[in-house]
Amino acid sequence: MSRRCFLIVNPTSGGYRTEKIQRVLEKLQTGGYAPELLPTGSAEDAPLFARRICAEESTPLILVAGGDGTINGVLNGLEPGRATLAVLPLGTSNVLSRELKIHSLDDAVARVLKGESRAVSVGELESCRETRRFLLMAGIGVDGAVVEGVRLSEKRRWGKGAYVLSALRHLVDWDAQDLTVKAAGKNVACHGVIVCNAAKYGGNFLLAPKADIFSPGFQVLCITGGRITYLKLAALLASGRVAESPDVKVIEATELEVAGEKAVQLDGDPCGRLPVKVRSLADFCRVIV
Numbered sequence: 708m709s710r711r712c713f714l715i716v717n718p719t720s721g722g723y724r725t726e727k728i729q730r731v732l733e734k735l736q737t738g739g740y741a742p743e744l745l746p747t748g749s750a751e752d753a754p755l756f757a758r759r760i761c762a763e764e765s766t767p768l769i770l771v772a773g774g775d776g777t778i779n780g781v782l783n784g785l786e787p788g789r790a791t792l793a794v795l796p797l798g799t800s801n802v803l804s805r806e807l808k809i810h811s812l813d814d815a816v817a818r819v820l821k822g823e824s825r826a827v828s829v830g831e832l833e834s835c836r837e838t839r840r841f842l843l844m845a846g847i848g849v850d851g852a853v854v855e856g857v858r859l860s861e862k863r864r865w866g867k868g869a870y871v872l873s874a875l876r877h878l879v880d881w882d883a884q885d886l887t888v889k890a891a892g893k894n895v896a897c898h899g900v901i902v903c904n905a906a907k908y909g910g911n912f913l914l915a916p917k918a919d920i921f922s923p924g925f926q927v928l929c930i931t932g933g934r935i936t937y938l939k940l941a942a943l944l945a946s947g948r949v950a951e952s953p954d955v956k957v958i959e960a961t962e963l964e965v966a967g968e969k970a971v972q973l974d975g976d977p978c979g980r981l982p983v984k985v986r987s988l989a990d991f992c993r994v995i996v
């Protein structure tokens with residue numbers, strides 16, 4: 708008998724093509740799976756689908772064809788400790804699939820058919836408006852403002868270049884205020900923070916070498932300085948040495964509080980403003996590796 712699985716697809720993600728989904732469905736069926744296709748009609752659908760699936764199945768296998776934003780949406784509809792996620796990279800940046808060293812859509816499907824999975828830890832961010840989970844990172848300050856400032860039309864046209872355009876706008880319209888991070892018994896005043904649950908950032912850039920989705924806790928990068936510092940850090944990103952910079956204080960923590968006035972982004976999508984509390988949720992779900 709074929710094994711049931713669910714294929715949540717974002718038809719608006721950067722790498723989406725109908726033929727690609729057709730090929731995925733055929734490969735899954737040939738490999739002994741009975742996939743239920745669930746195309747999203749809006750950003751709200753991914754968590755709704757995940758909630759419905761978890762209500763129907765005790766240990767569902769959910770394939771997510773899209774980018775990091777859609778994976779984040781699904782993550783936010785899951786029941787803890789029950790689902791296995793598979794990442795089918797169809798997004799613009801595909802940071803999680805790079806973290807998992809998935810080379811292509813075909814590679815991702817081959818891994819589903821092989822069936823090997825590992826438990827992952829995720830982050831949970833609580834603000835006064837909502838509580839949301841993230842798999843990759845929570846970026847606060849410049850990072851949050853740049854994501855908030857990305858225009859959809861530019862993302863469709865320029866892909867990752869839209870983030871560079873937004874960053875340039877933010878450099879002109881600079882916010883010099885500091886924020887405060889309380890973590891691991893320390894209080895740090897700094898300009899921006901990136902709470903890393905995963906090692907990579909924005910694609911293939913190594914940002915937090917000790918952060919690992921397979922073990923609980925974060926590497927928290929607290930950035931001090933102004934515009935010139937961020938330009939220097941952008942240059943260091945290419946060589947994977949941001950965490951070694953004297954302008955970056957690195958804290959390892961499983962929970963933290965951040966106070967201030969700044970914008971927040973989770974896994975590449977905007978998520979309101981400070982203040983927030985963040986904690987690590989161990990073994991929240993499994994992912995196909």
Ligand SMILES: Nc1ncnc2c1ncn2[C@@H]1O[C@H](COP(=O)(O)OP(=O)(O)OP(=O)(O)O)[C@@H](O)[C@H]1O
Nearest residue numbers: 720721747748749773774775776777798799800801
């Ligand atoms: N049908 C839809 N219509 C509009 N937005 C959607 C739809 N489905 C999902 N979304 C939202 O679109 C946003 C971007 O999607 P997604 O992350 O899949 O693609 P991407 O932006 O191309 O890739 P990446 O995040 O890897 O750069 C996400 O926040 C997601 O929740």
